[in-house]
Amino acid sequence: MSHAPTLYLTQGSGNNIKPVLVANQLGIACNHIYLDVLAGETQSPQYLTINPQGAVPFMVLPDGTGLSESNAIAWYLAEGSRLMPDSALTRAQAVRWMTFEQTALEPNISPVRFFTHIVPELGEDQKDMIPVWRDRGNAALALLDAHLQNHDFITDYGYSVADIAVFGYTHLADEGGFRLADYTGVSAWIERVKNQPGYSDINTLLTGENLDLAA
Numbered sequence: 001m002s003h004a005p006t007l008y009l010t011q012g013s014g015n016n017i018k019p020v021l022v023a024n025q026l027g028i029a030c031n032h033i034y035l036d037v038l039a040g041e042t043q044s045p046q047y048l049t050i051n052p053q054g055a056v057p058f059m060v061l062p063d064g065t066g067l068s069e070s071n072a073i074a075w076y077l078a079e080g081s082r083l084m085p086d087s088a089l090t091r092a093q094a095v096r097w098m099t100f101e102q103t104a105l106e107p108n109i110s111p112v113r114f115f116t117h118i119v120p121e122l123g124e125d126q127k128d129m130i131p132v133w134r135d136r137g138n139a140a141l142a143l144l145d146a147h148l149q150n151h152d153f154i155t156d157y158g159y160s161v162a163d164i165a166v167f168g169y170t171h172l173a174d175e176g177g178f179r180l181a182d183y184t185g186v187s188a189w190i191e192r193v194k195n196q197p198g199y200s201d202i203n204t205l206l207t208g209e210n211l212d213l214a215a
Contacts, residue, residue, distance in 0.1 A: 109140075
């Protein structure tokens with residue numbers, strides 16, 4: 001039996017890259033089990049017994065404890081490492097921007113990318129919402145850009161789990177028709193994240209191949 005955490009994942013997801021990138025940059029071994037969201041595998045009876053929310057990513061620790069939500073999993077994996085901000089203030093800054101990511105960036109960038117890039121054949125049913133999501137997403141990117149015009153990384157600590165969380169869907173925004181080149185602070189920050197040791201891109205990290213580590 002493996003003593004590594006098991007991550008339930010899907011390919012191509014900005015949320016799913018977060019815990020995998022943290023683990024990769026810290027050298028944490030994790031088992032990977034991939035589910036096809038479009039095929040309904042996250043709603044199967046088997047998976048719902050593991051995670052009743054029917055969502056990915058989801059982590060199961062060796063003792064059987066489960067943990068959901070991409071930012072929470074990333075935070076857990078980063079605990080006690082160089083990716084965890086080291087003061088009350090910088091940890092609060094991290095929480096602030098990770099909350100912003102989940103309430104202003106991801107909810108708008110993700111659906112536009114999904115319905116225009118991943119499954120454009122389904123986009124017709126969302127034609128009224130796509131411009132709404134795009135406007136809201138651009139407003140969120142503008143706020144992030146204003147912050148990053150004067151900061152190299154998300155918090156005053158430097159590169160951290162907060163950068164990985166915000167990076168998740170932000171770096172994929174072009175695939176949803178957002179013009180990241182218009183946001184020079186964000187664009188420069190994305191390149192800084194990509195230059196961090198242990199960085200790999202989403203297709204390399206989320207291979208779709210199940211990884212089962214030996215005990």
